Amino acid sequence: MGKETVLALLLREKGHFVSGEAVSAELGITRAAIWKSISALRAQGYEIDAVTGRGYCLKSLPDTLTEQTVRSYLRPVETVGKRIDCFDSIDSTNAYLKRIALDGAPDGTVAVAAEQTSGRGRRGRSFQSAAGKGVYLSILLRPKLAPSQLMPLTGLIAVAMSRAVDRVAGTHSQIKWTNDLILNGRKLCGILTELSVEGETGELQYVVAGIGFNVSQREEDFVGEVSKIATSILRETGRLISRAELSAAMIEELDALYTALRSGETSGYLDEYRRRCVTIGREVQLLWQDTKEKVTALDVDEEFGLIVRRENGTVETVRTGEVSVRGLYGYVE
Structure with missing residues (x-):
């Protein structure tokens, strides 16, 4: 011993x-x-x-991301977090889970890293994942659901992550449609959800969802265009929180969400998403390929599509895979 x-x-x-x-x-x-x-x-x-x-x-405990430090804060879970793999550095927690999914890794497996060397965001963009300054966490899910039933998943995860960070850091985070957590108008967290579907049958094989939280970055730690839109818990609150404690809160909230998702009881998450969403009620820009269009964001539908009114008065719903949203004068505003 x-x-x-x-x-x-x-x-x-x-x-x-x-x-x-x-x-x-x-x-x-x-x-x-x-x-x-x-x-x-x-x-x-x-x-x-x-x-x-x-x-x-x-x-x-030291501010390290090990299975023991994370579990020291973790309350009992049903599925998510039964297995937790922790890394000082890895290429990508999403990529890692996709690799081990092929070897039969179980439902609810979690990967947590202190650094990603090849972190990605939406549309293949790089995601800055500085060593020791954030929490980069992914989950592997194998729900017995059709792919179409998982369209709201990213939005649901955004609510779960808002709950987690507010609980640990005492913040009042908001959501920018569809998958960014915002604190004082700047991006605090990004979410990337990826599905694997069997080609012939169309059956869902697995889902991997990755979440990246900025915890202790200072202004000089953000590089390039990211410095104009990003922030961290430390910058906004002056508090240096435990990354292991935040990781545990994330796992707990994801486990609760997964239970609700499988039982079809997610209406409370949608209501909370609407309350937290800073996009609703604003004039925003839709960015699609090389075009920009000014619209008014009216609401979010049950699949977390954004209902907008165009300048010609027509109302329609846009989906996250089609467009991005920015404020008229900045990231949110």
Whole structure:
């Protein structure tokens, strides 16, 4: 047994003292071995108090993305997060899950990375995924649903992620149609959903949804055009939150959403999406190929399509795969 078993015990009793005698009896190791493990954990950034006559108390965890640190914050889940694969660096969490999906990775598998070297956004655009400054998390789902039933999925995930970040960071995030989380008018989080469908039967094989949160970037960390539209939790709140805690909240909210999706009980998510959506009620630009058109965003339909009124008075619904939306004078406004 090593430091991992000592850590597991301290995590179970986080915030409370556990005597050396109790640790020794439960784990079957010597006091010297306990102290060696405590020293090794402290060297990794775990804050552990050691008080004569009281024992050991885990006070705080390092801001690292490991399965243990994420699970230390994670409440019981039904499907999403039963398996969590964590990486210091990876090409893309979405790409990783698509690879292991072919090998039979189970429904609800989660991949979390501290850095992506080839992160992607919509339409193949690169997604800046700086090392140690964000949470880059993807989920693999295998719902017994038709692909057409998953059209609202990205919008539903946006609501779940708004709930997660607001819970952990105390923010009041909003949503820009269809898949960007906004804080004070700037992009905080992006979502990319990808489906794999069997060619001959048209049956859904799996869904991979990737979410990228900006956590601790400062202004100088954003490069190029991204610097004009992006922000981070740290920039907007002045708070440096735990990435592991945010990851756990994301997993919990995604698990709750997946349960609701499979039972067909997502109407509450649609209502909340409409309340959070900054696009509704604004004059915006539709960007399609090389054209721009000014329209008024009226509402979002049940499949999360954007209902707009054109300047000639006609009303129609546009879908996320067809167009992008920008404010008339900036990213949102």
